[in-house]
């Protein structure tokens with residue numbers, strides 16, 4: 001099924017500024033795609049449109065066959081909960097919850113925290129945080145926090161993982177660790193990964209790169 | 222969402238406690254103010270209901286208007302009559318027209334607990350050189366004891382002794398002092414222009430209410446004789462089984478005869494008006510406290526929404542809906558309201574128990590219980606809880622809705638900058 005975009009444009013603000021124009025491509029299930037481009041080229045904007053968090057001003061976005069523009073907000077929320085994971089540059093952990101509770105929080109929406117708790121523990125263990133599960137975010141390093149955030153994105157075994165510069169605020173060692181996890185996620189779990197990155201090395205790890213400049217696709221290798 | 226809402230509240234303990242205190246004090250204030258006001262009110266109403274008759278049937282006093290007499294004098298002869306001077310004054314029939322029919326009606330009515338005919342006469346009492354004008358009430362002594370609680374206030378002698386007839390008196394404590402009379406002594410009773418008749422004091426009562434204690438009671442027949450109005454009564458006092466039916470019955474009965482029929486609450490309408498003013502003051506003052514408490518919650522929640530924008534974004538991205546976000550913040554306000562109200566209810570109840578132990582000999586109500594009267598009417602607690610929860614909900618719904626309107630994408634963009 002995958003994600004199919006056709007003729008997507010995005011304008012923002014008043015007076016309208018064009019951020020994206022004529023975006024068209026398709027991402028198949030199981031792909032690992034890197035969105036690259038200079039700062040301000042529209043990578044984040046495109047990522048959020050692909051993930052239904054934002055809406056295109058024109059054009060069509062189909063996720064798993066349904067048209068995002070004609071789907072109820074509740075249905076999209078449910079789909080995000082069940083099938084999408086997000087990782088941001090800033091980890092956005094909830095400060096009042098422990099690492100473990102943060103990871104398990106998506107499961108609470110449907111009351112599935114019991115059934116998912118073993119998996120949450122396994123994820124944290126696999127990411128080298130087995131002994132730090134009960135810590136609050138502020139008791140963790142930046143890299144550790146980002147790994148918790150990735151575990152949270154994966155806890156529902158999503159079909160899609162969206163990452164916006166997941167290594168952006170990390171040093172190179174932590175960045176490598178996070179990239180390893182994301183790559184493993186794609187190869188071992190078959191998760192479709194769409195990742196925005198500045199780093200050409202990290203971009204090369206993806207099987208496919210979509211390069212943006214001034215809101216247009218300049219190369220889709 | 223309640224899970225996270227609780228975590229938020231616990232994380233900012235001090236703020237939570239402070240906002241909770243606002244609701245708490247509002248609730249406690251409402252419960253204690255209402256308790257005191259309603260306690261006093263229940264006491265007064267209790268006194269009114271138990272001490273005196275529930276329905277009074279009296280001769281109607283009619284006032285003459287300019288054209289009341291047209292018909293009687295001229296029939297249909299003229300379109301308009303010019304009087305010079307116009308008639309004025311009172312059409313006096315101080316007596317109940319047909320008491321027998323009232324007795325039959327009252328005796329047959331299952332809602333009536335007891336009734337007594339009464340003849341009230343203004344007389345002069347004298348004991349040697351001491352004289353005192355006072356009201357002498359003629360009644361059926363055995364019935365009177367059931368219609369009113371006068372029998373309970375007898376401090377010497379026995380009210381039932383009046384029933385034996387033969388010019389016997391029960392005098393109030395104040396009147397007794399004025400006359401300097403003792404139990405079983407004789408006093409003279411006379412109308413302003415009549416022959417004095419000797420009466421024997423067989424009971425002395427003290428209600429603590431000055432007006433009542435300056436009166437005297439006698440058997441109906443004796444008073445009719447002294448007043449030279451044999452077989453006449455000017456009032457029938459009725460006690461009902463259920464005092465709340467008084468108003469309805471009074472209205473129904475006044476349609477039946479030419480007498481004025483009034484219920485206890487109609488007669489004491491002025492007291493009930495004061496109650497209404499009290500209620501207004503009570504709700505306004507507590508309303509003010511609740512508004513302040515509500516603003517506290519509003520401020521704290523608005524701030525929390527600002528601080529937790531990133532949490533909103535992340536929650537929305539993991540699939541929580543706008544509704545869930547509204548709930549997350551609304552629940553915080555509701556928890557503050559509920560817990561403040563619960564603590565307030567408990568503390569208010571305890572405070573009431575303490576206030577009740579304070580000695581308080583209530584001024585004119587000298588016969589009171591000697592300590593403060595606190596109402597524990599369930600309505601007070603229900604209203605207090607309602608006020609607290611309503612103000613907390615109203616205060617939290619606005620910030621909660623504004624949180625629900627936040628779009629994740631704007632927050633994420635703002636956060637990345």
Ligand SMILES: Nc1ncnc2c1ncn2[C@@H]1O[C@H](COP(=O)(O)OP(=O)(O)OP(=O)(O)O)[C@@H](O)[C@H]1O
Pocket residue numbers: 012013017019037038039040041042043044045046634
């Ligand atoms: N609210 C806004 N109003 C107007 N223009 C905006 C707004 N938000 C973003 N833009 C513009 O849209 C363009 C694309 O932004 P976007 O965040 O997608 O870029 P990006 O490629 O992710 O950049 P970066 O690598 O720095 O994160 C930028 O030129 C930015 O200035």
Ligand SMILES: [Mg+2]
Pocket residue numbers: 043044045164637
């Ligand atoms: Mg970006």
